[in-house]
Amino acid sequence: MLRLAAIVLLLANAGYYAWSQGLLQGWGLGPASESEPQRLEQQIEPQNLRLLPPGGQGPASAQPARAAATTPDEPPACLQAGMFDARQAEALRQAAAQLPAGSWSLEPVQAAGRWMVYLGRFPDEEAVARKRAELRALKVDYDRPGAALEPGLSLGRYSTEEGAQRALGQLAGQGVRKARVVQERSDTPGYTLRLPAVSGAQRAHIDATLQPALAGKALRPCG
Incomplete structure (x- = not known):
């Protein structure tokens, strides 16, 4: 038995040596060859390989950085605010004097009068409450008339006296x-601030310069 085991082991060693050295390639037996031609065949599209500079930043990754650095400015836009009475316009004129000449103007405008269909004045708030109840029963809308006409009720405001009479x-x-029908407001002269061409880069400076003199009015696109 020992002699048989020794013979089998000797044959196994001889077979492995022949297999590892490629002596059995003729019978289709042998390890995979790692010769240079076979390695080249296993490469996937080697012509598309590119060497990158240190840091791994190639042309594709550099392009977005250039695009982000060149954001175009907003196109100039016309802005206006108003209207302002004579006192407010003078304060605004002094503030706007810090802006470039020709970049702004104060234009005179006329606020049209306004008429109201009015109920009142009533002797007290209790009488106002009774009249509100009557109007609700008639399905007629009402509103407060403003401090100068209290206690009373407004049944509608109109830009012309003819409209109010109808x-x-x-x-x-x-x-x-x-x-x-009463005239709530007479024709009133005033002024409108106009800035014909304000760019995005100028907007912050203009806001900071004019804000204290705008009297709470906002700069809006020109109508």
């Missing part, structure tokens, strides 16, 4: 009594 006639047809 509304008064319609309300009379609905059962509203003792209403009348």
